[in-house]
Amino acid sequence: MKLYKANHSVYGTQYHIVWPTRYRRKILVKGVDSCLRIKLQEVNKYYPDRIYIEMGIDKDHIHLHMIIPPKYAISKVVETIKSNTGRSLKNKFKFLKKVYWDNKGIWSKGYFVSTVGINEKIIQEYVRKQGEEDAGQAQLVI
Numbered sequence: 647m648k649l650y651k652a653n654h655s656v657y658g659t660q661y662h663i664v665w666p667t668r669y670r671r672k673i674l675v676k677g678v679d680s681c682l683r684i685k686l687q688e689v690n691k692y693y694p695d696r697i698y699i700e701m702g703i704d705k706d707h708i709h710l711h712m713i714i715p716p717k718y719a720i721s722k723v724v725e726t727i728k729s730n731t732g733r734s735l736k737n738k739f740k741f742l743k744k745v746y747w748d749n750k751g752i753w754s755k756g757y758f759v760s761t762v763g764i765n766e767k768i769i770q771e772y773v774r775k776q777g778e779e780d781a782g783q784a785q786l787v788i
Contacts, residue, residue: 647764652695652715658763660699663710663724665757671745672705673752678739679703685731686710696723711762720759728753 647658667673674682682703690696695715702709714723732751736742746752 655716657716659714659716660762661712661714662760662762663757664707666707666754667752668754670706673745674703674705682731685734689727689730724757
């Protein structure tokens with residue numbers, strides 16, 4: 647796992663984030679999905695410390711594997727991405743104004759998030775043997 651440095655922290659915080667379109671409408675068709683990828687990269691230009699590892703776009707939802715610094719709340723990161731991409735897509739593709747006739751946007755309210763990282767058992771063993779490792783007595787392989 648690659649570690650990143652900020653002013654007062656070192657981190658490797660990776661997240662798997664998923665959110666659907668509102669009403670699970672299958673609107674992320676060819677053309678819209680490629681524009682969405684471009685918009686995601688444009689949002690990233692304003693927040694270069696948020697790194698996309700992978701992007702997966704299905705017809706009715708999106709998956710992101712990201713590295714997000716600990717100074718950001720995940721909910722705010724998702725809110726920023728959803729609001730910027732949703733507004734851009736709705737302005738660019740006129741058919742979305744017919745699918746979503748109100749001003750609530752194209753994304754559903756909720757999202758799924760999970761952390762990605764080192765195996766839980768490895769962390770437990772590392773924490774349990776921390777004192778021994780500092781004394782140079784334990785041999786721990788990560």
